[in-house]
Amino acid sequence: xxxxxxxxxxxxxxxxxxxxxxxxxxxxxxxxxxxxxxxxxxxxxxxxxxxxxxxxxxxxxxxxxxxxxxxxxxxxxxxxxxxxxx
Amino acid sequence: xxxxxxxxxxxxxxxxxxxxxxxxxxxxxxxxxxxxxxxxxxxxxxxxxxxxxxxxxxxxxxxxxxxxxxxxxxxxxxxxxxxxxxxxxxxxxxxxxxxxxxxxxxxxxxxxxxxxxxxxxxxxxxxxxxxxxxxxxxxxxxxxxxxxxxxxxxxxxxxxxxxxxxxxxxxxxxxxxxxxxxxxxxxxxxxxxxxxxxxxxxxxxxxxxxxxxxxxxxxxxxxxxxxxxxxxxxxxxxxxxxxxxxxxxxxxxxxxxxxxxxxxxxxxxxxxxxxxxxxxxxxxxxxxxxxxxxxxxxxxxxxxxxxxxxxxxxxxxxxxxxx
Numbered sequence: 001x002x003x004x005x006x007x008x009x010x011x012x013x014x015x016x017x018x019x020x021x022x023x024x025x026x027x028x029x030x031x032x033x034x035x036x037x038x039x040x041x042x043x044x045x046x047x048x049x050x051x052x053x054x055x056x057x058x059x060x061x062x063x064x065x066x067x068x069x070x071x072x073x074x075x076x077x078x079x080x081x082x083x084x085x086x
Numbered sequence: 087x088x089x090x091x092x093x094x095x096x097x098x099x100x101x102x103x104x105x106x107x108x109x110x111x112x113x114x115x116x117x118x119x120x121x122x123x124x125x126x127x128x129x130x131x132x133x134x135x136x137x138x139x140x141x142x143x144x145x146x147x148x149x150x151x152x153x154x155x156x157x158x159x160x161x162x163x164x165x166x167x168x169x170x171x172x173x174x175x176x177x178x179x180x181x182x183x184x185x186x187x188x189x190x191x192x193x194x195x196x197x198x199x200x201x202x203x204x205x206x207x208x209x210x211x212x213x214x215x216x217x218x219x220x221x222x223x224x225x226x227x228x229x230x231x232x233x234x235x236x237x238x239x240x241x242x243x244x245x246x247x248x249x250x251x252x253x254x255x256x257x258x259x260x261x262x263x264x265x266x267x268x269x270x271x272x273x274x275x276x277x278x279x280x281x282x283x284x285x286x287x288x289x290x291x292x293x294x295x296x297x298x299x300x301x302x303x304x305x306x307x308x309x310x311x312x313x314x315x316x317x318x319x320x321x322x323x324x325x326x327x328x329x330x331x332x333x334x335x336x337x338x339x340x341x342x343x344x345x346x347x348x349x350x351x352x353x354x355x356x357x358x359x360x361x362x363x364x365x366x367x368x369x370x371x372x373x374x375x376x377x378x379x380x381x382x383x384x385x386x387x388x389x390x391x392x393x394x395x396x397x398x399x400x401x402x403x404x405x406x407x408x409x
Contacts, residue, residue, distance in 0.1 A: 008163075012135040016087050021137045023163040026187060028093060028137060 002086040003051075003074050004044035009082055011039070020082055029080060038073050042083055048074065088369075089320060091134040091356045096142045096323035096334050099124060099152070103145035103171055106204045108194070108231060109262060112325075112337040114144060119326045121151050127324060127350065128159050134355045138165040142323070142334060145173045153180035160185040169229070171204065172215035182222040190227040190256065191215050193247055195239035213250075220251045227254040232275055233265060240275065244282050244289055255287065259294035259403070261335045261389045269405045276301035294335075296384040297404045314384040318369035322359070324350055330358050332368045335389030345392075367398055374400035374407070 005011075010021045017036040020029045031039055037058075041051045052067040059066065077083045100118035119127070131139060139159055146152055147170050159166045167188035168181070181189070191212050194200045200209040219226045228247045232240070240257075247255045257279055260266060267275060272295065280302040282289045291298060296314040298307055313319060317332035324330055328349045329342035336342055348358045359365065370376075371385025378384070386401035394402050401407060 010135065010137070012090070012093075014090055019089075019093065019135075019137075021093075021135075023137075023165070026138070026165040 002044060002047045003042040003077070003083045004086055005039065005042045006082055006084060022080075022082060025081075029082065034069065035073055038070055039077070042074075042077070044086055089359075091359045092136055092320060092322045094138045094140070094316070094321040095131055095136050096140045096321070096337075097124075097127065097131075098142045098144065098323065098325045098334075098337050099146050099149040099155070100144040100326050101338070102148055103143055104173055104205055106171070108203055108233070108260070109265075110231075111261065111335045111341075112142075112144060115339065117326050117339065118144075118149065121155075123328070124151075124155055125158060128155070128162070128164075130350065130355065132162045132164065136164070136355075138167075140167045140169060142169045142337070143171070144326070145171045147172075147174045147177060153177050153184045156181060156186050157184035160187075170215070172208070172212040175215045175218055178215075178218050178222060178224075182224055186224055188225040188227060189219050190229050191219075193228050193230055193243055195230070195236040195243050196246065199236055199239060216250045216252060226250070226252045227256055228252050229256045229258050231258045231260050232267065233260040233262075234267060234271065235265075237267065237271060237275060240278050241282065244287050247289075248287055253288065255289045257289060257291045257295075259292065259387065259390070261294065261387070261393050263393050266390065266394065267403055269403060269408050272297070272403045273301055273405055276303045279303055280306065294387045294389065295403075296387050296401065297380075297406070299380060299383060300405050312383065315371075315386070315388055317388060318359075318365045322365075330355070330362075332365055333389055335393065372398050372400055378406060380406075 008023060012019045017031040017033045048070060052070045056063040056066040101112050101115050102118055103114050105114050146168050156166050165187050168186060169190045172191045193212060194203045197209040216226055230243050276291060279289055279291050283306055291303060293316055322330055322332060323334050323337055325337050325342055327339055328351050329347040330350055331342050331347050345364045348362055368388050371381050372388060372391050375381045375386045386404055388398055390401045390403055391398055
């Protein structure tokens with residue numbers, strides 16, 4: 001499964017992470033730095049395992065823990081309809 | 087958590103309107119944005135990734151090219167609302183076709199009181215505007231500015247609004263140097279708003295009642311989302327002279343100049359947002375609130391403090407200001 005940001009949503013990078021604006025719903029969603037990092041990797045080229053491995057190496061954290069974090073984040077983004085799946 | 091620029095901006099297209107008896111935050115003086123300035127401002131806002139714009143006045147529906155401006159903003163695609171005095175609704179269909187997201191009209195009280203404030207025939211004209219925009223399926227809201235004079239009409243006003251399919255009845259705070267609601271009147275008002283809410287009325291006090299969490303209405307607040315005053319935190323206003331001010335209560339030229347408001351044409355929005363001293367003080371909350379345990383949640387209505395005390399010291403409407 002490859003997550004991909006919805007093409008019409010707009011991301012504004014901030015010191016605390018980012019704001020994702022969904023123009024269809026007229027809603028904003030705040031991401032912290034970790035969330036923004038995962039969001040940035042949802043460009044349609046990496047599957048979930050690759051995202052978790054990349055993040056684990058970058059942050060120096062256990063893969064299992066990072067995978068849980070990535071799964072939870074993507075579930076949340078999916079529920080908010082901000083990503084699709086390829 | 088500080089944003090790099092506002093996410094929400096009030097854009098005042100003009101200060102042209104039929105003057106009303108309320109001394110509002112933008113008394114009519116004939117000033118207006120040109121069409122070129124307005125479209126250019128929209129580009130500047132979008133470049134700063136401002137997502138939501140509320141078009142304000144004066145009477146925006148009298149501004150030539152209003153539907154074209156809304157359409158231009160919606161294509162960015164910004165979320166666009168408009169605050170109107172219902173002075174001219176000939177552009178209603180054009181605004182629907184431009185995909186306007188929301189419009190707000192004023193009801194100040196029952197017909198006789200409303201007309202005494204906004205002019206003979208204004209009440210019926212506003213009801214017609216509400217019906218027209220509701221019928222066009224545009225998200226329609228009503229705003230009531232509560233003063234000591236119409237405080238007793240709250241329930242009657244809510245009864246009128248409830249006859250229409252408007253999506254929100256906003257209870258707005260009257261910010262005035264002398265004619266303002268004191269702490270006891272604010273508590274009374276917000277208790278009654280809460281009672282109306284319990285009856286199923288879609289009635290909402292606006293954020294200028296920053297001390298909502300001290301009133302019975304606190305039961306209805308989403309504590310994770312409530313921010314008190316949002317001026318300088320997530321929102322700002324640009325006047326039709328180009329001044330950037332913290333909120334609509336500074337939208338007259340004399341008030342903007344009294345706080346040395348920067349002009350949008352002279353500096354970029356992100357720099358103003360970050361570096362303007364008055365705005366930095368504004369977002370921190372009032373001086374007299376700094377030792378209050380609710381300061382980070384509330385901080386007082388800075389506009390009320392400024393209009394009444396000419397400083398950012400204390401909000402005279404706050405129940406805790408009595409102590």
